[in-house]
Amino acid sequence: MTSEETSPASRKELNAELKALLRRAYESGIDVEGGFECRNGIEHPDWDVIVTEVEKNDHSE
Structure with missing residues (x-):
């Protein structure tokens, strides 16, 4: 996490961040x-x- 990023404040936000991370990793092979x-x-x-x-x-x- 960089200084510009904010921490998730809810389970919904955490799920969205996990989804984005997994998609980026998958797309990177x-x-x-x-x-x-x-x-x-x-x-x-x-x-x-x-x-x-x-x-x-x-x-x-």
Whole structure:
């Protein structure tokens, strides 16, 4: 995140940022499916993120 970017203030904004990140990675040829460890040092919690491709439905954006 750069100094010009703002932090997400809601789950909806977080989802939008995650969607944009995954799209950019996919378009760059990165295999985004799988597990990712997010280690964040002492000040913040660590997370384990699992990304799986799902079947599109009629309501997909």
